[in-house]
Amino acid sequence: MTLETTVLVDGLVFPEGPRWHDGKLWVSDMNACRVLTVDPDGRVETIVTVPGHPSGLGWLPNGDLLIVSMIDRCLLRLDARGLSMVADLSGLASYHCNDMVVDGVGRAYIGNFGFDLSIPESFSPAEIILVTPDGKARIVARDMAFPNGTVITPDNRTLIVGESRGACLTAFDIESDGSLVNRRVWADLFPATPDGICLDTEGCIWVASPHTAEVLRFREGGFITHRVRVTTRPYACMLGGHDGKTLFVCTSGALPWNSGRIETIRVEYAGAGFP
Numbered sequence: 192m193t194l195e196t197t198v199l200v201d202g203l204v205f206p207e208g209p210r211w212h213d214g215k216l217w218v219s220d221m222n223a224c225r226v227l228t229v230d231p232d233g234r235v236e237t238i239v240t241v242p243g244h245p246s247g248l249g250w251l252p253n254g255d256l257l258i259v260s261m262i263d264r265c266l267l268r269l270d271a272r273g274l275s276m277v278a279d280l281s282g283l284a285s286y287h288c289n290d291m292v293v294d295g296v297g298r299a300y301i302g303n304f305g306f307d308l309s310i311p312e313s314f315s316p317a318e319i320i321l322v323t324p325d326g327k328a329r330i331v332a333r334d335m336a337f338p339n340g341t342v343i344t345p346d347n348r349t350l351i352v353g354e355s356r357g358a359c360l361t362a363f364d365i366e367s368d369g370s371l372v373n374r375r376v377w378a379d380l381f382p383a384t385p386d387g388i389c390l391d392t393e394g395c396i397w398v399a400s401p402h403t404a405e406v407l408r409f410r411e412g413g414f415i416t417h418r419v420r421v422t423t424r425p426y427a428c429m430l431g432g433h434d435g436k437t438l439f440v441c442t443s444g445a446l447p448w449n450s451g452r453i454e455t456i457r458v459e460y461a462g463a464g465f466p
Contacts, residue, residue, distance in 0.1 A: 192416070192417045192418070193417075193418045193419075193420060194417060194418070194419045194420070194456055194458075195419070195420045195456070196419060196420070196421050196422070196440060196454035196455060196456045197454065197455055197456070198422065198452050198453075198454050199229065199233045199439075199452075199453045199454065199455045200229055200233050200235060200452060200453040201450075201451070201452045202449055202451070203218075203220050203223070203227075203235075203443075203449070203451030203452065203453070204220050204221070204222045204223040204443075204449060204451050205220065205221045205222040205223070205426075205443050205451050206218045206219070206220050206221075206426070206427070206441035206442075206443065206451045206452070206453060207219050207220075207221050207246060207290075207387065207426055207427050207441055208221075208245070208246055208247050208248050208259075208290060208291075208387065208427060208441075209387070209427050209428065209429035209431075209439050209441055209453075210248045210249070210429060210431075210466050211429055211430065211431025211432070211435075211439070211462065212250060214230070214231075214433075215228040215229060215230050215231075216228065216229040216230075216429065216431060216439050216453065217238070217248055217256075218441065218453065219241075219245035219246050219247075219248060219258070220245075220451065221244050221245060221246060221261070222244065224240055224241055224242055224243075224244055224245070225237050225238075225239065225240050225241065225245070226238045226239050226241060226245050226248065226256075226258060226269075229453055231432065231433070233453075238256075238269070239258075239269055239274060241258055241260055241267065241274070243260035243261060243262050243263040243265070244260065244261040244262050245258050245259065245260060245261070246258075246259040246260075246261045246288060246289050246290060246291070247259040247288075247289065247290040247291025247292070247299075247301060248291070248466075249291055249292065249293025249299060249465075249466055250293060251268070251293070251297040251324065252295070252296065252297050255268050255269065255270045256268070256269040256270075257269075257277065257291070257293055257299055258274075259288050259289065259290070259291045259301055260288070261287045261288050261289065262287050263281070264279070264280045264281040264284045264287065264288050264303070265277075265278065265279050265280055265281070265288075266278045266280065266288075266291075266299060266301065266322050266328075277322060277326050278322045278326050278327070278328040279328075280301065280303075280320055280322075280328055283318060283320050283328060283329070283330055284301075284303040284317075284318065284320060285303055285304070285305045285306070285315060285316075285317050285318060286303055286304040286305055286306055286307065286315075286317065287303060287304050288301055288302070288303045288320075289301070289302045289303055289304060289338070289339060290302055290338075290339050290340050290341055290387065290427075291341070292341040292342060292343055292350070292465050292466050293465065293466065294343050294347055294365075294369075294465055295347055295465065296324065296347075297323075297324040298321060298322070298323055298324065298369045299321070299322040300319055300320070300321055300331070300341055300343075300350060300352075301319065301320045301321075301322065302317060302318075302319055302320075302335065302337075302338030302339055302341065302352065303317045303318065303320070303338070304317060304337060305317025305318075305335070305336075305337055314356065316333065316334045316335055316336060317335050317336075317337060317338055318330045318332065318333050318335065318338075319331055319332040319335060319338050319341075319352065319371065321369050321370075321371075323369065331369065331370055331371045332363065332371050332374070335352070335354055335357075335361070336354040336355070336356035336357035337354060337355040337356040337357070338352045338353070338354060338355075339352070339353045339354070339355045339385060339386050339387070339388075340352070340353045340385060340386055340387040340388035340389075340398075340399070340427065341353070341388070342388055342389060342390040342396065342464055342465065342466070343365070343464050343465040344390065344394075344463075344464045345463050345464045347365060347465075348364065348365055349362055349363070349364060349365065350362070350363045350365055350371060351363075351377050351388075351390070351396065353380075353385025353386065353387075353388050353398065354385070355384050355385055355386060356384075358379070358380050358381040358382070358383065358384055358385070359376050359377075359378065359379050359380055359381075359385075360376070360377040360378045360380065360385060360388070360396060360398070360409070361374060361375070361376060361377060362374070362375050362376075362377040363375075377396075377411055378396075378409050378410075378411060378412055378413040379413050380398065380400070380407075380409065380413065382402070382403060383398060383400035383402070383403050383405075383407055384400050384401065384402040384403070385398045385399070385400065386398075386399045386400065386401055386425070386426045386427060387399045387425075387426060387427025387428055387429070387441065388428070389428050389429050389430050389438075389462055389466070390430075390462065390463050390464045391408075391430060391458075391460040391461060391462055391463055392435075392460050392461050392462075392463045393460045394410075394411065394463075395408050395409060395410050395411075395416060395460070396408070396409050397409075397428050397430070397438060398428075399425035399426055399427050399428045399440065399441070400425065401424040401425060401426050404420075404421065404423070404424050404425070405418050405419060405420060405421070405425065406418070406419040406421065406425050406428050406438070406440055407419070408458075417458070419438070419440070419456055421440055421442045421454050422442060422452060422454065423442045423443060423444040423450065423452070424442060424443060424444065425440045425441065425442050425454075426441050426442065426443060427440070427441040428440045428441070429462070429466070430458070430461060430462030431462060434461060435461030435462045436457060436458055436459065436460065436461050437455055437456070437457060437458075438455065438456050438457075438458050439453055439454075439455055440453070440454045440455070440456075441453060442454055
């Protein structure tokens with residue numbers, strides 16, 4: 192089934208990391224160095240400026256916002272006092288940090304590029320880094336082919352991550368201490384290339400695939416149930432809205448740099464799990 196979106200917001204720079212929280216969509220406009228919210232009517236509000244370029248977003252159980260700061264490779268927290276550092280990841284991450292998922296107890300799983308994207312031949316595998324609520328960080332997965340969008344199932348037992356350079360979704364079991372074990376391929380996506388992803392109540396995963404310029408819904412094993420056309424290229428997606436059945440898609444063209452958009456479409460199944 193092929194579907195088409197409508198544009199909710201345009202004029203952004205490069206929106207990424209969408210999250211539905213407290214009745215609004217939260218987004219990192221990465222190259223504009225800001226975290227913003229979008230209400231259901233498309234009104235945009237800047238929440239905080241992050242000079243190191245924001246990426247992954249998530250919340251601690253007490254409501255504080257966690258933000259990945261990409262180029263300085265750290266995890267930040269936004270509370271009533273402002274921004275502060277939770278963990279310096281520069282000694283663990285091979286290159287710029289990227290997307291993140293935060294589980295129900297506040298543990299953050301953060302990926303990174305692994306190499307300089309402007310030099311494709313420099314490809315190098317990357318890590319997934321776990322930051323616990325007390326700010327301690329450690330590597331929990333290695334040899335990842337650009338770990339990107341990540342979800343955790345509602346039972347907190349399985350983490351699934353899109354490997355952009357591996358064209359696959361990779362699953363891990365989550366141990367009680369947050370460690371990742373039993374690595375396996377959840378779905379081979381080729382020729383799609385996963386960027387941002389989200390999970391629904393049927394256990395399927397929506398995948399933003401910028402290289403094929405579409406958003407696809409996969410069952411475990413790789414069967415495609417739906418395709419969504421967007422106006423340019425999709426880089427991330429999130430289920431939200433009043434009933435969890437609005438698919439929000441972050442899109443952007445190559446140029447100009449203000450071509451970023453939030454596009455939406457109604458779907459059959461609501462969002463599930465984390466984020």
